[in-house]
Structures are given as structure tokens and as C-alpha cells.
Amino acid sequence: MKTLALSFIFMLFICSLKAQSTFVRLVTSKGDITLMLYDQTPKHRNMFLQAIKDGTYSEAVFNRVIKSFVSQGGELDEVILDREKQHPENAPKRLAAEIKPNLFHKKGALGAGRNDNPEKNSYLSQIYLVAGKKQTDAQLDAIEAKKGMKFSEKQREIYKTIGGTPHLDQDYTVFGEVVEGMNIADEINSVATNKDDLPLSPVVFKAVVLSKKEALRLRNVERSKS
Template sequence: MMKLFVYFIGTVLFFGSCEDKKKPAEVENETVIETEIETISEVEKNAETEYPEITNENVVSFLTEYGKNNTETLIVIATPLGEIEIELYTDTPLHRANMIYLVKQKYFDDTFIHRVVPNFIIQAGNSDIVSTPRKRNVLGNNYLLPAEIIPGRIHQYGTVSGAKEYRENPDNSSAPYEFFIFLGPRSSTSHLNGKYTIFGKVTKGMDVVEEISKVKTDDGDWPLQNIYITAKVIE
């Protein structure tokens, strides 16, 4: 009974903490509250034993070294509506390495396309199931990615950017576990350009992104039907 009560309170806090995401100016990551300690999955065990927890103190050194040994730049996000192929930019090396790391650690598997704003963005990497915060706790629950904003690079149709904690974030650091794909229009980018790190682009599957952008959502832009994803590295 006590576990159920704690779980209920945690759930209320989680949904109560979400901002109104319908405003394009507030593209952000929301912290998920872990409500219960359960058996660690095999994926979590592997992550725990093979690599150290990422923190704000070691994030640059860890991802720099990881990026040297894992040079892939192409990933595929699989959804119920089809696959989305993403090319990661080499001139945003921390974001590229972080994405490859999370994909190889199976972090994105069984997370959702959790935010959909028609004619603007779709955002992925979160969920409301307990495995997601547990994975974050193992990989590193409190680190941010230093901004890697390239002068002159702007949000365009199909660009991929890091979501961020917009509160108390003057350095425009990215939240590591969530990303968004931009649909347009360019007139909606003034609050994004120069403030969010663009670290890739969709090379195949924008038709899938378009279909996802049409799904029905609640008042917080969360799809009414969960859109589960998995991810894999191609090359």
C-alpha cells in the first residue's frame, strides 16, 4: 500500500510539473521523477558496469574520449509509422558522441515521441514509464551538454536539435536525453536560432515525421496514443 501511495504521489508531481508545451518558445526537457526502485534490467546492468556515470564534471572528457572511439554519424529511429534516418554532425562532437552513446546503451528503446506541435516540431526521448528514469539514473541523471552552437547554422526543415532546460540555463546547455526535429516554418525560428544546438539532420523519413506531426495530442502536446521508438547505429 505504501508503494502504491508513493507511486501515486510521484505521478501527480510528474504531471503537475509539466509546463504548457503548446507555446513554441518553450521547447524544453522535463525531469521525470523516479517513483519506485525495481529490479535493474540487463541493459541497465551493462551500462552500470561498462561506463562511469556521466556528470557535469566529467561530461566533456568522457564524451570526447568516447567520440574518438565511436566515430559513427548515422542512426535510425524506428517508430510505428516508419523509420527516420538521422545524420549527426561532426562539428558538434559532444552532441554526436552523446547520441551515439545513448543509442548504443539502448536508452531510447521504449521511450516515446512525447511531444508533437503541428507545423513546428516533434520531440523524442522521454516517456511516462518507470524504465526511463531508471535508465537515466544509471547513465547520469544530472548532466547537461555544453552548447555547441555553430554561427550561421539555423533551424530548417528536418534539422535535429537538443532540447534544453530553459529555466536557469544562460549557457544554452542541452538536456542530454531529448531531441527535437524541426518542421517549420522558418518564421518560427527566431527564438531557437543561436539558443539550441543543432547537431544533425533527417536524411530519410521526413514523410514519417510529417505523419507523426498529425497525430492527436492532449493539451500538453503529448500524443494520445503512445508512439514508442527504438534506435540503432548504422555507420
């Protein structure tokens, strides 16, 4: 009965994401990764789409890759913060956080990077893909105790079977997920890096917004999984 209940909860979670309207493909030097952007985080969805339109992700690179943690792309913290220091007359540009309890750091999640600001507001030009690892109940219990939060039964099941980086939950905005090409994302997360987590061989990518026809196909694919 418990197994059936967990399956039902997981199915409800999957179904809740089926109506998403926007898909983006990362055309990387390792292969393609397709992302579904969440409508529940419209400011981050629109921010990413605007950045793509502006060319931010036309010749971007994965510049911080930590195995079994995340693969980060776009601008580095240092580049953003140095630019802001050079122009103190301009207020730092950040996007207000859209942290939702039901959008969490499972394997394949798409998140927005940020600096250590108390509001947890996001950079406009930095994204990351969650690699993570499978968690145990003891590990999840420890995170709950440390952060004063509570994982739902659904989240626990996903973290234990799929994996992720649960200690990032409620601190960074998750605004999408990988729906195709997780093997490519895994390959990128496994590349050799230097002491600064920069890939020894550049992993370049271009972000492309998919057409309505392609988005419809992907929505149908996601719906069939349920």
C-alpha cells in the same frame, strides 16, 4: 544572376555537409526516419551515440508534439528535473552547448532539448525534430530585430523555401538532420495530441546506429543530390 548566386550558396551549404560520418535510423511505429549527425558538433554526436548504446532510445516515445513546430522525443523536462530534485547531492548533468551559426533550425533539423539555463547547455536524453513552417522576409526581419542576430542569405532562402523554426536559432544546439523519411517525420508531427501535446496514440521509436556500409550509401546519396 541573383537566382544563380543563391543556388550556388545553397550548393556550397549542402556540400559542406557531405563528409558527415555518422547516420542513425529512428525505427518508429509510423515508419523509419534516417538522421545524419554533424561532425561539427562532436560532443552532441557522441552524447547521442552513447545514449543509444545505453538504451535511452530503445523504447522511447515522441512525448511532446506541436504541429508545425517540433516533435520531441526521449525524456520530458519534468521527468529530468524531478529526478534532479530528488537527488540534490548530484549536480545536474548537462552537455555544453555547441551552437554553430551555420547549423540552424531548418525543417528536418535535429536538435537537443534543454531547460532554461543561461549557458544553453543541453539535456543528455532529449531530442527534437524540427517541423516548422515557411517564413517570409518580414518574419525573419522581426526575429533579427528581436534577438539582435542576422540571418545569412543562405539561411533566408532555406527558411523561405523549405521552412523551419528560426526563432530557436542561437538558443539550442542543432546537431543533425533528417536525410530520409521526412514524410514520416511530418506524419508524426501531425498526430492528434492532448492538452499537454502528448500524442493520444503513443508514437514509439528505437534509435539504431547504421553500419559503415549503410553510412557510405547515404553519403553517396547525399552527394548525388548536389
